[in-house]
Amino acid sequence: MGVSKRNNFLLVLIVFVTLLILVTLTLIGMMIINEKTIVVPDEVENINDAVGMADPGDIILVKDKGAPYEENVTISTKAIKLIGVGKDQPTLDGANVLGDGIIIENTTGVRVNNFKIQNYAIGVRLDSSDKNIIKENIINDNSLEGIFLNSSDKNRIDGNTVNDNMRHGYISSDSNSNIIVGNYIRGNILDEGIHVIRSFRSIIKKNTVNSNGSVGIEIDSSNFNKVIRNDVNNNTVNGIFINESNFSRVNRNFVNMNTENGILLDANSKINNIFFNQAFNNGDGNVSFDILDEDDNHFKGNKCGTSDPLGLCH
Numbered sequence: 061m062g063v064s065k066r067n068n069f070l071l072v073l074i075v076f077v078t079l080l081i082l083v084t085l086t087l088i089g090m091m092i093i094n095e096k097t098i099v100v101p102d103e104v105e106n107i108n109d110a111v112g113m114a115d116p117g118d119i120i121l122v123k124d125k126g127a128p129y130e131e132n133v134t135i136s137t138k139a140i141k142l143i144g145v146g147k148d149q150p151t152l153d154g155a156n157v158l159g160d161g162i163i164i165e166n167t168t169g170v171r172v173n174n175f176k177i178q179n180y181a182i183g184v185r186l187d188s189s190d191k192n193i194i195k196e197n198i199i200n201d202n203s204l205e206g207i208f209l210n211s212s213d214k215n216r217i218d219g220n221t222v223n224d225n226m227r228h229g230y231i232s233s234d235s236n237s238n239i240i241v242g243n244y245i246r247g248n249i250l251d252e253g254i255h256v257i258r259s260f261r262s263i264i265k266k267n268t269v270n271s272n273g274s275v276g277i278e279i280d281s282s283n284f285n286k287v288i289r290n291d292v293n294n295n296t297v298n299g300i301f302i303n304e305s306n307f308s309r310v311n312r313n314f315v316n317m318n319t320e321n322g323i324l325l326d327a328n329s330k331i332n333n334i335f336f337n338q339a340f341n342n343g344d345g346n347v348s349f350d351i352l353d354e355d356d357n358h359f360k361g362n363k364c365g366t367s368d369p370l371g372l373c374h
Contacts, residue, residue, distance in 0.1 A: 101125050107133050107142070107152070114140050121145050122175070128153035132180075134163045135170050144174035149198060154180030156203065164189045164212075172197065179203075183225065186212040186235075193218065200224050206248065209235040209259075218242055227251045229272065238262045248272045253295065256282050263288070270294050275301045276318065283307050293317050299342060302357075304328040315339040320348040322364065327354040334372075339364040 097119045104110040108131050110120045119141045122129070128151040135142065142162075144150040152161050152175055161180040164170050165187040176198040177183040183199035186192060186209045195218045199206040206222035209215060209232040219242045222229040229245035231252070232238060236259055245253040245267060253272035256262055257280045265288045269276040276292035278301045279285050285308040292299040292315045299318035300310060302325045315322040315337060322342030325332060334357060339350035343366070350364035351372045364373040 095119065097121060099123065106131055111135055111137070111140065111142070116140070116169075119143065122150045124148045124150045130155055130158065132158055132160060132163065134165065136165050136167050138167045139169035141171045142173070142175075143171070149174055149176045151176040151178065152180075153178055154202075160185045161199075161202070163187070164192055168192065171195070176200070177202075182206075182208050183222075184208070186210065186215060188212060190214050192216075195219055197221070198223075202226065205229075205231050206245075207231070209233070209238060211235060213237050215239070216241070220244075223247050224249070228255050229253045229269075231255045231257070232259045232262070233257045234259065236260045236262070239265070240267060241265045243267045246270045246272070250274065252276070252278045253292075254278070256280060256285060258282060260284050262286070265289055267291075272296065275299070276315075277301070278303060279305045279308055281305060285309075286311070288312060290314070295319070298322070298324045299339070300324070302326065302329045302332055306330050306332065308332045309335070310337065311335045313337045313339075315350075316341055318342045321352045322350040324352045325354060325357050329354075330356050332357045334359045334362060336361040337363070341365070 095117045098110045100110050100122045117139045122144050124146040156179050160182040161177040162184045167189050168191045170192040173195045178201045180202045182205045183202045184207045188211045190213045193216045198221045200223045202225045205228045206225040207230045212235045214237045217240045221244045223246045225248045228251045229248040250273045252275045253269040254277045259282045261284045263286045268291045271294045274297045276295040276299045280303045283306045287310045290313045295318045298320050299315035299322045322339035342350045345366045349366040349368045351367040359372045367373045
């Protein structure tokens with residue numbers, strides 16, 4: 061009798077699991093069927109109108125129409141995919157009067173891919189928005205920032221070209237666990253190429269950060285970040301600056317020919333690991349160095365020409 065009850069229980073369990081799988085697959089299928097594609101300008105003239113028509117999960121394809129799209133695009137519907145298509149990237153142009161270009165606010169799962177975004181105040185701005193992807197865009201000539209994240213977590217900023225913006229290339233404030241990878245950030249005029257403020261556990265990896273008007277990469281009042289395998293060269297102040305930040309890793313970066321220090325850790329930055337970097341021809345060797353440590357941090361395997369204190373170069 062005990063064996064029979066056990067077999068009946070197993071049979072009921074198998075039936076229940078099978079039904080659960082079938083219901084799940086049905087729901088996924090319904091989501092796929094309900095997903096629609098909107099084409100701009102073929103079906104809708106403006107990008108922002110298409111965004112207003114879209115439901116969660118919809119795809120908006122934007123064609124290059126020759127002339128720029130002169131509009132602000134605000135996305136607050138989750139999981140929209142906004143994708144530029146065609147031989148040339150579609151251009152969003154703020155004509156220096158239209159505020160911010162693409163604003164993603166209070167949402168999640170949005171993807172913005174393959175646009176040229178120029179002549180706005182901020183090219184792309186994320187406010188209180190998590191798990192979004194900004195990928196393979198050209199974000200140039202904006203009067204403030206290229207990309208700005210405010211209170212936005214777990215986003216991926218991937219493969220963008222962010223050049224010649226008046227202030228920062230990329231800046232985040234109170235935004236945690238973001239991935240900034242494979243971007244080309246150059247010639248941003250007044251401020252840092254990448255500036256992370258009060259933002260924990262971000263990964264800054266395989267970016268090229270050259271010839272910016274201040275520091276190349278600055279980690280500011282932010283703990284547990286990783287700065288890995290970046291090329292950081294010819295920036296007007298320091299290459300990499302760890303400012304009032306602890307428990308971060310700065311590993312395997314190439315940091316050369318920055319005007320002041322190559323890698324600087326200020327007096328309020330502690331227990332950071334600075335491992336296997338190459339830093340040469342930074343600073344003057346008297347008051348600025350390839351590597352300058354003003355507090356208690358850990359160094360291993362760095363190749364450099366000058367350091368303070370002595371002995372950080374191998």
